[in-house]
Amino acid sequence: MNPHHAFLQALSNTLPTLSIKTDTESTQHWGRDWTVHFDTHCQAVIFPKTTEEVSVIVKLANEHQTPLVPSGGRTGLSAAAVATKGEVVISFDKMNQIGQFYEADRMVEVDAGVITQSLQEFAKNQGLYYAVDFASSGSSQIGGNISTNAGGIKVIRYGMTRDQILGLTVVTGKGDILTLNGGMLKNATGYDFRHLFIGAEGTLGFITKALIKLEKQPINLTAMVLGVTEFNGVVTLLAQFGQALTLTAFEFFDQLAVDKVIAAGHTKAPFESQAPFYVLLEFEAINDDVLNLAMGVFEQCAEEGLIVDGVMSQSIGQLQELWKLRESISETISAFTPYKNDISVLISHLADFISDIEHIVTANYPDFEICWFGHIGDGNLHLNILKPANLTKDEFFEKCQTVNTYVFDTVQKYQGSISAEHGVGMTKKPYLTYTRTQTEIDYMKAIKAVFDPNGIINPGKIFD
């Protein structure tokens, strides 16, 4: 017997048109995100269509003490959108309308379930640009992006998802509907709850709509891929190019990542030389002056021996081809059962930090392959440890847990973040104190109690 039978019955009575699925295929499909470390256990999936329906659902869930887990595009990497304790999952798949467009404000209202790529395409059709972009933008939903404050490849120029959100409609854990900030650039009328819900991973309430800032379309985006002799050089290049140009991206990856991407047939090598590290940088080549500036920095850095070799895109086709080097990494290495970390430190600490980590892993686990890549312009590194063929998945993950402690000790040493853009969910929950103090976590719990006094909303995520 479904322990939430009475809740589901009450839902059907109150919202007779609400779609409710309880079959195993559905609960397994909607009950999980991209993380693989947890078994899904979900009693039902429900598909509201309006903010008001979400409010009714949350109020009934409070009455029946039924925990609710939000489900967006299910592309999360920290298990914030996984039901493991027989919760009821609330999917935003049917709240997927793009609403009013405010041309003079360059702003559009979207439902939480709108796919990131749909918003990008909408913006493009208006002659504008939605600036948040990452590998899963074809599946991820705006509500999930907001709940994890998603970052991606353009943060250096446009900021995080947080920076695009001019207004937010949320249903709190008590079922109250809050319409926050109304799209204004300036509004100094008390606490800005918008920013509390952004990045809260659905633990304070559910985001149902957002007012999104759009940007002007970038002009003639141009990428360079550079081979770099040592990691310090990556940081120097960031400073040099960052000083001369307004960068729209500054990514890095290592030779191992390039080898795997090429072996998987995603693209070809950028040039004949090999290098321990690569940088992909991008800028708007609005005119020849800018191109000359970029070439000048390139030549100077090459003279200084920082760059082994380099290539610059001459067309959109070449730009897209160069980006494949970076954007195919995640998909390519997924075949090697990677143990993923998503960490950040100040740029000032990057070189020392990477050196420490490489030392730790090679000293303790000489048979592990480490694949480094990341949004280095934001101090954000994806550290991926690839499973050696001779280890089982369980043996490998067990060893990685130990590596994890070393890695997070090092993150803490440099006062960094154990989760730069993937959130905490369940996978990073045991490590939260490496970045946040116990006092902060206690305040978080008290804040959750304000918005969700019965602990109905995504319980057991971020903290217990």
Added chain:
Amino acid sequence: MNPHHAFLQALSNTLPTLSIKTDTESTQHWGRDWTVHFDTHCQAVIFPKTTEEVSVIVKLANEHQTPLVPSGGRTGLSAAAVATKGEVVISFDKMNQIGQFYEADRMVEVDAGVITQSLQEFAKNQGLYYAVDFASSGSSQIGGNISTNAGGIKVIRYGMTRDQILGLTVVTGKGDILTLNGGMLKNATGYDFRHLFIGAEGTLGFITKALIKLEKQPINLTAMVLGVTEFNGVVTLLAQFGQALTLTAFEFFDQLAVDKVIAAGHTKAPFESQAPFYVLLEFEAINDDVLNLAMGVFEQCAEEGLIVDGVMSQSIGQLQELWKLRESISETISAFTPYKNDISVLISHLADFISDIEHIVTANYPDFEICWFGHIGDGNLHLNILKPANLTKDEFFEKCQTVNTYVFDTVQKYQGSISAEHGVGMTKKPYLTYTRTQTEIDYMKAIKAVFDPNGIINPGKIFD
């Protein structure tokens, strides 16, 4: 007998070097900001030098039930930093050090009491730029800027104070020291309390330090002042110039403001023609292409009859002279005992909104002069009603209270903000429900109870 004698005695015992002033001149000086509607009543002013001292003070204040009012540069316009009930004032004047500079991160740590202009000068000396600027930057302190999320004249390009804050050290109302976000661009580890303290007007705790993002210095800033025939034209110009250029400012003011500024001898008329409205726009003229673009838009708008006349700065001196037209307004009209409003609506609603307000005021108060100016590129208007000579100050303010209700009804009609960048403090507290719902205010009170359970920290500000 000072009712807070025991508290002050305990302070002296615990922090023997702490400066405490109780003389009337000091309490009157530090006990108020720029607002004039409240009588100052303050028992003592204390001057901590470190975050740890602030923590000790707050803990003792909790023990003794002594309310504390923060005091920064005292330039606030909403009475958030005024002691009226015999509170003890905590001044940040002695916490005024500029700390570590992180070159690779373009970031600097500053104490709360650092003057905005000192930070601007520090940035300039590093070849960088602190982007928040407004009329009171020579006196205002960073802690106060953060607590009110100060805006100013460059928001259209660089955002609010909120957008410059990469890390924050705060002492909560319980006396806990929180060090938030550590300067990282990406950090998805639970609730971002930084954004809760920004704009909280010192009601949740006291900001003691901040990590501030610096920008690259702008290149060849160039201003245009344009005379505009009707308000709709201002919005059209914003769209046209905003599409062609990356604007660093887009301000507007009316003929009355220009008349007063010129009569006061601050500068001369920008050109011979007169116009009901003026726009001051600014951009980086990085090369001739950009200048030509700007001139092209100007010519097109002039042909369409939107622009009466215009002038463009050809040097830094001319740039500064044109800015005087806008920046002298506030000081100039202060001689006319203005009743100030600081409101914002979506740019999409601006023209209708202004038309409604003008209709209301001229219909009901034909003898009132209205001076309009503001950061129109952010939807932010400063509506100033000037006192007719035949009314006493009290008669005038009483009438203004009634106008206020009409104005705020109109703000509410367009779902705008009754305080765009000045905060709520005490002056806007009675009107908070025009922008925030009672449910939101109830949540605010509950959040305050989490960080300040004894109501020690700046009580009676924002809400009761």
